[in-house]
Amino acid sequence: MKRNLLLLTAFTIACVACNNDSDKINQPDFLAKNIDSTVNPADDFFAYAEGTWLKNTPIPEEESSWGIGNLVQEEIYNRLRKINEDATIKSSTSGVEQKIGDFWYSGMDTLSLEKQGLQPLKADFDEINAIQSTKDLVNVTASFHNKGIDVLFSDYVSQDDKNSEVYAYQMSQGGLGMPNRDYYFNTDARTEGVRKAYNTYLVQTFMQLGNDSGTAVKNAKGVYDLEMRLAKSSRKLADLRDPYKNYNKMDVKALSNLSSNIDWVNYFKNINAKKIDSVIVGQPEFYSTLNREIQSTPIEDWKNYLRFHVVESSAPFLDKKTYANYFNYRKSLSGAAIPRPRWKRVLDAEENAMGEALGQIFVKEYFNEDAKKRYTDLVENIRDAYKDRIRKLAWMSDSTKEKAIHKLDKITKKVGYPDKWKDFSDLKIDRGPFVLNMERSSVWWHNYMMNKLGKPVDRDEWNMTPQTWNAYYNPSNNEIVLPAGIFAVPGMRDPDLDDAFVYGYAGASTIGHEITHGFDDQGRQYDENGNLHDWWAPSDAKQFKERAQKIIQEYNQFNPVDTLHINGDATQGENIADLGGVLLGLDAFKKTETYKNGKKIGGLTPLQKYFLGYSYSWMFQIRKERLANQVMTDVHSPAKERVNGPVVNVPEFYEAFNVKPGNKMYRPDSLRVNIW
Missing domain, CATH: 3.40.390.10 (Collagenase (Catalytic Domain))
Incomplete structure (x- = not known):
């Protein structure tokens, strides 16, 4: 890539072509204005x-x-932006333009977002609050994966690397709040700064969820320590490049033996994954560790882990306070001083939610x-x-x-x-809470992916x-x-x-x-x-x-x-x-x-x-x-x-x-x- x-x-647009250029030979070159003639290109070509x-x-x-x-x-x-604004004011009640217009409206409706706060996440929190056992934990994990909240581990459907004619259910390491395992263990000053910002974000989130300061610190530590144990069994970036070592095909029985504390048959049913007789596990050692953690980590730590990740994954689509907490952590990774304009963030979200629907109008124009x-x-x-x-x-x-x-x-x-x-006709987009439009789009993409199983590529x-x-x-x-x-x-x-x-x-x-x-x-x-x-x-x-x-x-x-x-x-x-x-x-x-x-x-x-x-x-x-x-x-x-x-x-x-x-x-x- x-x-x-x-x-x-x-x-897009100013399309490039391979032209006959003889008539433009003597025109000033548009690249020349970028050149720094004080730099010798033989010493640093990029700087030159x-x-x-x-x-x-x-x-x-x-x-x-x-x-x-x-x-x-x-x-x-x-x-x-013009495509979205035009769609918002049109009277269309169906089709691609309706979805684009309503999506834009919900994303830009900041008054409603401020009034709603975390209320649109109530159904997610209710699911978490009802957890009493490891079986419940796995069931809620399945529910969250349907909604695009990748907790515990990552899974997806793609072509079988050794048989490209069929789709395969694939499983990999995941479930971390920071970008990868190295952020939990590297000792350089910049990484330590990111860890500090992440722990601050954890505490802020639990306080926003109603914890007093002492309880928030305790719950944050429980979540962080859990993630660190998962990170310890996660492979490093370079180790993920070997397609053979990261291809471990096994039947469902073998998967159950690898991680017996997870009822995989029930999980597959809950994520709408049909016709699964085998899976491809990228990093089996991660699932061995996850299996132990499901049994040994207190259920309340798992519930706190889920609560945090619901907020963290939804923060870009919620009120200012929730997004500000998220942004203050993320700027330790990006260096950006202030958030990008809301309208650009809404367009980015739309790209992820239904970018190809937008693309249909885009290419016509x-x-x-x-x-x-x-x-x-x-x-x-x-x-x-x-x-x-x-x-x-x-x-x-x-x-x-x-x-x-x-x-x-x-x-x-x-x-x-x-x-x-x-075809996005089955995707419901309305002018209600922005985060619920994003959630429904995640469900649409999840079902789109799972429906590939058993079908021709x-x-x-x-x-x-x-x-x-x-x-x-x-x-x-x-x-x-x-x-x-x-x-x-x-x-x-x-x-x-x-x-x-x-x-x-x-x-x-x-x-x-x-x-x-x-x-x-x-x-x-x-x-x-x-x-x-x-x-x-x-x-x-x-x-x-x-x-x-x-x-x-x-x-x-x-x-x-x-x-x-x-x-x-x-x-x-x-x-x-x-x-x-x-x-x-x-x-x-x-x-x-x-x-x-x-x-x-x-x-x-x-x-x-x-x-x-x-x-x-x-x-x-x-x-x-x-x-x-x-x-x-x-x-x-x-x-x-x-x-x-x-x-x-x-x-x-x-x-x-x-x-x-x-x-x-x-x-x-x-x-x-x-x-x-």
Whole structure:
């Protein structure tokens, strides 16, 4: 996946194309205004390419980062807001527009939100208060999972990694209040600050629920200690990357033996999961610990745990006080000083609740078939470049090359928006409490997911909306999904974008990146049909791992904040995809007339413009709090390293910016990563 969760935003429109650029050769280049000419690109390419923009563009107080995605999102937010406001004042009583209008109304009705307080959660609290046994605890857990409140553990339905033709019920570790296990154990000052903020939030929440200060402290400690025990048995970020170690298929009897204190048959019934004879457990040791905790942890601690998580998961959709407590904890992770404007938060919530419904209206107004065709053609240019690159590999045997090209040929491309839309007609949205609209949407998505069990796999489905600034590779479908939004350029028209920029910005950072995911450390382990299957000759797999180890070592050396280094193992898939994307975009670009004629564009050579176009896709700055959180929890490297990390392995970068021994960006051939 190209972007991390921080950057997952909704936007689109100024569609990029691969044009004939000869008539724009002498125009000033729009990237030039971002360049900091006081920095030598051979020493720090990111600072050179984006330095002036970084110096002149402060991060807004309400944001944890600011960059290219935010700039485009500002445009799309206003378009989405208009769609919502128009739907609110229309007289429609049914259909997509009714749902959009009523959702917007309920989210923006702050007077009602303040009057309601925690009252909309009464039914949830009543369920918790009625718990008297571990059986009741599991029943309420099932009820909460239906509503999107992921307590105790996580479960979902997706394709079976070893049989992509069927859906499987999957189970993984979860149930923590902080982002991952490391936040409970790391001893650096910043993480200790997050722990302190989290414990303060726990106490505040219990006081809001009616506890006196002493009882609130006691209950908070009980919840925190319980989560810490669950965290101790949770796998670290890098350990979650091995698809084989995190694939443990067993029948329901074996699951019951693993965690006998949970009546799984009854649980499955309560979550509407039918036709389950086997499950895939990601981390069995977590379920062993959970099984012990269900029996040994006092039931009142479990009830407090549930009470807190109900409030925490609902806080963004409730009154100011509840959200303020939540925000004050979350800013220890993000660094944002103030909350984002309410209308933007409502749009973000709508994206999660029924984004594809909104997307149906969006694409009618802001995207067209011509744009869809442009990017479909660009995908094929990148695919052809990858075929050529595979054929020329010196380290891979002919038999594995043949299989790799076969898999590459079978990668499905989905560009712009779906051909078939999800049907939200059964989702009830009204002008009542905002949090209940969100709860009903979670129930809708839960049932949508569970109803997949026992049915044929829908390979036409999209897991992102058209207005999303992101893209992904799905190994089980062997597909790349490229929403319309990912190709947008803020404030720019299509005719103003030359091939050099397009191949760096869209071809390298998105299309080439996603295709390479099919052949990164994880993706390469899936075959052309999307099954977890070893199709590599042993000697080729050994060569790949040795070459991938170089990229792990390279990124381990990066120290973006405090004493935290990038986890090269955990981020290797994204780093491999970044490097692959730069190489594939460049190979494809070399076949264009823009590259072949070699004429400067706005004072830049075609190669320089290509690399600056790639850098532009990562024009971001980020607060230290959010940066630390990203390094600890995200499989994506920070923006600066996503620029400087790949290009030092590309010979043409040295040519474009005269990088020589002694420059900080210089790496000798022996240290350069050479995989694809």
